[in-house]
Amino acid sequence: MDSILHASTDNPVPENHFAGFLEGRGGVKIRYAVFRSSTREAKGTVVLLQGRSECIEKYFETINDLTARGLWVATFDWRGQGGSDRLIAGNRAGHVARFSDYEADLSLFLEKIVLPDARLPFFIVAHSTGALVALSQAPSLENRIERMVLASPFIALDGQTMSQRKISIIARLATWSGLGKRTFRKGDPGLDFPRNIVTSDERRFQRNLAIVAEHPELSISWPTARWLNQALATMAKVTRQDHLTRIRIPTLLLCATSDALVPRAAVGHLARVFRAGRLIEIDGARHELFQEADRYRAQVLAAIEAFIPGSDAEDTSLGA
Template identity: 80%
Template sequence: MDPILYATADNPVPENHLAGFFEGRGGVKIRYAVFRSKAREAKGTVVLLQGRSECIEKYYETIGDLTARGLWVATFDWRGQAGSGRFVSGSRAGHVDRFADYEADLSLFLEQIVLPDARLPFFIVAHSTGALVALSQAPQLENRIERMVLASPFVALGGQSMSQRQIGIIAHLASLTGFGKRTFRKGDPPLGFADNVVTSDARRFARNAAIYAEHPELSIGWPTARWLNETLRAMARVTHQDHLTRIRIPTLLLCPTADPLVPRKAVGDLARIFRAARLIEIDGARHELFQEADRFRAQALAAIDAFIPGSDADDTSLGA
């Protein structure tokens, strides 16, 4: 029987877990795992939401950090990537038909896996696109999720040769004219450490590269036009004041200041109008905070320690 989770030489599967598949919206096969803490009394469960192009295996180290703190971790691969169902035949392109499908899968995961099998209270720790999904779904999560930590929330698109507006127009037109499953770029994303913009840590970069080298079925290529169109529309919606006013879950925004993919200004602008949120900037860090060098990653984990499960002393300043 093929394993559900994969290990590499320097990235063993954490112990004390269960893994499987559930049906997402439309019957899409979604891979998930729940990791239990060895602590006698669990402090709760972190619902860990990945970014685009990531997989459960990439978060083993972070999962170990969280379970060592007495927290369970429940996580899954987004549709269209890693060990979940794909949508573009003969291609590794990252695709989604509707951004709402991500939200529906998160709701089903909470209902079918987390609520029955994990330990209360529930928290969200999300990265990049996962943070965008959490922001979008947050008004409906108030009675389920106690607090959220959003790292490098994907609320704007930086580091591109065209403006976000230009990309949005082209992606929208491609989606309307039957080219939604096409990508704007050919070939594969660059794989070398020297070319990467997401982490300054060579060891963690090599560890993650080995996961995809040994298990290429987990890897993903460039996003499709439809994915870009749906994601850019979600960005516009969740950064609107009306939407943010509806979010009452105390939220911590972690912003790496050297992130070229999500502009620092965009996260700062979000924090200024997001009453339930507090912003912490991590100076010099790049996009993937949980894959970064120890000096940056330790700051992110310390912020989580101070916020989850959270102290009564902080509640008033977070609008709780």
């Protein structure tokens, strides 16, 4: 078993990779890995950005899908989750001091690992919170990233017991009053398939449960008030027209039409006002598009393959 990456039931570590730790902002240890394609000439490198509470192991299947298509994959665990350092000692809550710390870690990863050790051109494929970070940082990524694919971008909240505005007010007040490291919920998120809202695929759901059952150190629980406050502030930033106008990287937005966490209407509106963006809807899919049933994943992978060809392919940009 790899000393840095962890195999689990039905989830072997992909071959032909190197992994390590990078020192992020403030000395936080960030776990990363780069997976090489077995093809003679790589078509480029996908920088794969996870969602909240995820880890590199959850994406082994997707990594194999991408390397089989001639792409290298470079990825890392966000600070506070997966195999990276936790930010609250002895606490499994999902926490971050500032979303700009995520952006700083991504910049450092690109500079220290991707640029010297991976293959051009570079693309971003991001899920949920990873897509939110990518959107936030995109104006400064134009000279390094050719194209972006953002799956279920976390740009608004849905399926909550109170409105996004009320959640924002409460999270902000809790943060200001020194309760930013507290969570609004106790215990762990639900772990049974019938009540889950993120995927319709039971096999992949159970596989992902096995990852954290066999390696509990990779798991985290609910987000803290400060995490929510930072996320909601970043959502407000990235959906402003002045910010979107500054993004010139051709971007493909993948929207799961049965997403119970991110409202379909919000992603549709973003696509309409985002000049560099184009939208593909995956009809019937739930939030975790890369963990969904084959009939949905096939559409996602086909869209990625069409949108991010290598440097030797024709320009099929869907950009502005």
